Amino acid sequence: MFLIESSGHPSVRQLAQTAYDRLAEGQSVDHHVLSDLLGEASGKGVLREMHQKYGPVAHEAIIMPICREIGRQRPIPSRRRPPGYTPEPDPLTAPIGGF
Numbered sequence: 001m002f003l004i005e006s007s008g009h010p011s012v013r014q015l016a017q018t019a020y021d022r023l024a025e026g027q028s029v030d031h032h033v034l035s036d037l038l039g040e041a042s043g044k045g046v047l048r049e050m051h052q053k054y055g056p057v058a059h060e061a062i063i064m065p066i067c068r069e070i071g072r073q074r075p076i077p078s079r080r081r082p083p084g085y086t087p088e089p090d091p092l093t094a095p096i097g098g099f
Contacts, residue, residue: 001062009044031073034066
């Protein structure tokens with residue numbers, strides 16, 4: 001769908017072609033390529049045009065599988081704590097004092 005709808009936007013078309021070629025070869029498409037595809041399509045107005053042309057349900061059916069694949073592949077960033085951070089005791093697991 002992105003190949004068809006991005007004919008007037010070479011940067012979007014090239015990303016869509018890269019993703020399509022990898023899928024056609026039986027390979028997975030890296031989340032960076034998919035993120036870039038959605039970002040370019042959004043920036044160039046392709047997503048808006050698709051939404052207007054096909055409606056919200058079809059638009060979601062086109063976009064959401066890509067979003068889910070990005071979410072599946074993207075690494076979860078670690079939660080770094082600032083130096084000297086001491087967590088407060090959890091009231092559910094803290095010992096009960098005075099007994």
